[in-house]
Amino acid sequence: MESEKRLSKKDIFSMFIRSNFLLGSFNFERVQAMGYCFVMIPAIKKLYGPGAERNEALKRHLEWFNTHPWLTAPIFGVTAAMEEQMANNKGMDEKAINGMKIGLMGPLAGVGDPMFWGTLRPVLAALGASLALTGNIAGPLLFFFLINAIRLSTKYFGLKYGYIKGMEILKDLAGNRIQKLTEGASILGLFVMGALVSKWTHINIPIVVSRIKDDAGKVNIQTIQNVLDSIMPGMLPLALTILVAWMLRKGVNPLLLILGIFVIGIVGYWSGILS
Amino acid sequence: MSTIQIILLLIIAAITGIGSVLDEGQTHRPLIACTLVGLVLGDLKTGIILGGTLEMMALGWMNVGLAMAPDTAIASVLSTILVITAHQGVGEGIAVAIALAAAGQALTIFVRTLTVFLIHRADKYAQEGNFKGIEIMHITAMAFQALRVMIPTLIVALISVSAVQSFLGHIPIVITKGLQVGGGIIVVVGYAMVINMMNIPYLKPFFYIGFLIAAFTGFNLVGFGALGLCLAILYQQVMQKNNHQTAAAHVAAGQGAIYDDDDDLDA
Numbered sequence: 001m002e003s004e005k006r007l008s009k010k011d012i013f014s015m016f017i018r019s020n021f022l023l024g025s026f027n028f029e030r031v032q033a034m035g036y037c038f039v040m041i042p043a044i045k046k047l048y049g050p051g052a053e054r055n056e057a058l059k060r061h062l063e064w065f066n067t068h069p070w071l072t073a074p075i076f077g078v079t080a081a082m083e084e085q086m087a088n089n090k091g092m093d094e095k096a097i098n099g100m101k102i103g104l105m106g107p108l109a110g111v112g113d114p115m116f117w118g119t120l121r122p123v124l125a126a127l128g129a130s131l132a133l134t135g136n137i138a139g140p141l142l143f144f145f146l147i148n149a150i151r152l153s154t155k156y157f158g159l160k161y162g163y164i165k166g167m168e169i170l171k172d173l174a175g176n177r178i179q180k181l182t183e184g185a186s187i188l189g190l191f192v193m194g195a196l197v198s199k200w201t202h203i204n205i206p207i208v209v210s211r212i213k214d215d216a217g218k219v220n221i222q223t224i225q226n227v228l229d230s231i232m233p234g235m236l237p238l239a240l241t242i243l244v245a246w247m248l249r250k251g252v253n254p255l256l257l258i259l260g261i262f263v264i265g266i267v268g269y270w271s272g273i274l275s
Numbered sequence: 276m277s278t279i280q281i282i283l284l285l286i287i288a289a290i291t292g293i294g295s296v297l298d299e300g301q302t303h304r305p306l307i308a309c310t311l312v313g314l315v316l317g318d319l320k321t322g323i324i325l326g327g328t329l330e331m332m333a334l335g336w337m338n339v340g341l342a343m344a345p346d347t348a349i350a351s352v353l354s355t356i357l358v359i360t361a362h363q364g365v366g367e368g369i370a371v372a373i374a375l376a377a378a379g380q381a382l383t384i385f386v387r388t389l390t391v392f393l394i395h396r397a398d399k400y401a402q403e404g405n406f407k408g409i410e411i412m413h414i415t416a417m418a419f420q421a422l423r424v425m426i427p428t429l430i431v432a433l434i435s436v437s438a439v440q441s442f443l444g445h446i447p448i449v450i451t452k453g454l455q456v457g458g459g460i461i462v463v464v465g466y467a468m469v470i471n472m473m474n475i476p477y478l479k480p481f482f483y484i485g486f487l488i489a490a491f492t493g494f495n496l497v498g499f500g501a502l503g504l505c506l507a508i509l510y511q512q513v514m515q516k517n518n519h520q521t522a523a524a525h526v527a528a529g530q531g532a533i534y535d536d537d538d539d540l541d542a
Contacts, residue, residue: 023297025416027390034394038413041406050404058401058409062394069298117337118469121301125330127496128306132327135320139327140310147301184507187481189469191503194485195496197466200331202459233490237463245467249474255345255377257464258332262373265457270449274456 005047005087007080007163014042015076016159023069031066039072043080047087057083060094067105068112073155075104077162085166111182119189121147126196201237206275276316276360281432283315285425288352292424293417295348295383298338305329305372308351316359325355325368332369332458333376335465343387346379348424353431361444366451369458379423386423390416481506 022035040061048054067075078100086092128143205224212220228235244257268274276284287308295303302308306326313322329351336344354372357363393412400408470482485503488494494502 020299021297021413021417023299024293024420025390025393025413026296027387027394027416029391030394034390034397034409034413034416037397037401037409041410045406055402055404058404058406059398062398062401062409113337113339117339121337122334122465122469123496123500125304125306125334129327129330129334130496132306132310132323132330135324137310137319137323140306140323143304143306144301151299180511183475183478184511186475186478187507187510188500188503190478190482191485191506192496192499193466193469194482194487195489195494195499196334197463198486198489199496201462201466234486235490237460238486240460241463241466241470244463245470248464248467248471254464254468255380258373258461261461261464262454262457265455265460266450266453269453269456 005084007043007046007084011042011046012077012080012159012163015039015080016073016156018042019073019076019155019159022072030062030064032069032072033062033065036065036072037061039076040079040083043083047083053087056094060097063098063101065101065105067109068116070116070151070154071108071112071158073158074162075101075108077159077164078104078166079162081163081166111185114182114189115185116151119185119192120150122189122196123192126200130200197237197241198234201234201240203236203240204275205236205273207273276432280315281429284312284352284356284428284432287311287315288348288424288428289421291348291352292421295346295424296387296417296420303348303351305333305347305351308348309355312352312355313359316356318359321359322355325358325365326351328365328369328458329354329372331465332461333465334462335468337468343380343383345376346383347376349379349382349427350376352424352428356428356431364451366455366458367446369454370446370451382423383420386419389419 018039018041022032022039024038025034026032027034037058040057044054044057044061048057061079079097082092082097082100086094086097124143124147128139130139131142132139203225205228207224208221209224209227210222212222214220247257248254265274291303291308291311294300302311306329309322309326309329310319311322313319313325316322329347333344333347336347338344350372353375354368357371358365358368393416397409397412400412481503484506485499488502489499
């Protein structure tokens with residue numbers, strides 16, 4: 001009897017390395033398709049001998065695919081496990097593999113986008129940028145090493161987890177775990193964003209509203225900004241953020257908003273309303 | 276600019292150009308790209324400061340689904356070269372970077388359309404079981420993305436510094452100062468994008484809690500991260516308890532229903 005075809009640690013590691021180039025051929029027709037096939041090649045090479053089966057496997061992974069790039073790792077793991085079963089004629093079929101890919105794609109993008117693009121990167125980048133604004137090299141270094149350490153471990157362990165768990169992962173993800181993760185990431189993200197709106201937005205209205213000479217003869221100048229701050233610091237940035245979020249939801253082009261704010265900045269500085 | 280510097284700049288351009296489509300190592304983020312260019316041109320500090328400034332502006336720029344963010348790779352590399360070689364300020368840097376980010380986005384769309392042809396070639400190679408062919412197509416696509424930043428970089432590096440300097444020197448002070456003022460405000464666009472993406476209405480209060488704590492206390496970002504994590508865990512534990520209770524109530528109701536069914540069968 002023919003011995004079972006199995007992927008070695010080396011094959012899985014080779015897929016991990018390739019997964020760092022998943023988005024390299026991103027295009028508007030099939031998005032990550034060619035990248036997906038590129039990552040699957042070591043597994044396909046190992047599992048199928050030359051012939052129709054191998055060619056079918058290649059075509060299978062050139063189908064439309066799009067998800068969060070870092071969270072493709074568990075999908076690759078599961079797909080590799082399924083391909084292994086298929087190569088060994090263990091009742092796996094092409095439909096199941098495609099279904100699994102499509103089924104995991106949406107939820108994982110749904111988790112990855114708020115978690116990595118919405119929370120991790122803005123928080124680490126803001127931390128790094130705040131150091132960098134003073135010319136401190138620790139800013140870029142901190143950002144680069146922290147985010148890549150998290151990224152690489154997510155990818156490596158995700159891939160291994162996906163492969164080992166194989167089919168089991170389906171049940172795991174079908175539960176409410178995904179929703180909990182998304183919810184948790186959103187809470188953290190929204191909370192930190194709220195803080196950033198207040199801390200890192202600089203709006204200053206230097207128009208003087210009153211000049212009061214105190215008993216010691218010192219002149220106390222009150223600007224509009226002082227008055228606003230005494231009510232609630234950061235209220236202008238908050239109002240503006242809510243306004244911009246609403247405009248974006250209405251479909252206003254972000255680049256247009258950016259240009260608009262720069263026009264406000266220039267006109268505001270020119271007229272002395274902003275500084 | 277020496278030949279070695281130009282070669283190093285082209286390498287950085289290639290790395291960030293590929294990096295911006297991969298979205299893996301984050302080399303295309305201004306914080307990294309500007310720092311690298313600053314290092315090569317011998318003015319690390321300016322690179323870091325410009326990188327930090329642009330990074331704050333680009334905080335919410337991300338590629339979600341098929342939507343594409345403005346191009347930070349081209350904007351970071353070219354604006355840093357111009358600022359450092361022509362001895363300009365951060366304000367001029369912002370002005371140039373914004374224009375370049377928009378132009379770069381158009382260029383990226385062009386390349387992403389171009390790569391559609393490569394995937395059709397790959398389809399043919401799959402039919403023949405040709406691994407190498409598919410791999411070469413994938414790598415070719417990445418090479419196009421590298422050229423997207425390398426070609427403009429080479430053009431800028433070859434233009435004489437004095438020409439660039441006189442061009443940037445003609446930007447009036449009210450523009451550059453105004454851009455700096457705008458740069459302090461522009462971050463709200465990024466925040467708004469992130470908030471919109473996590474548009475779960477019943478979680479909105481967490482945004483306002485974050486804002487209020489920041490407005491009235493002196494916590495730093497690490498404090499906020501830790502506090503936010505605690506809140507997320509706390510929220511889920513409370514929710515889980517509530518769910519258990521409602522689940523228990525459902526089970527009780529369900530059992531009642533089963534008994535009813537039994538009665539029906541008996542009758």
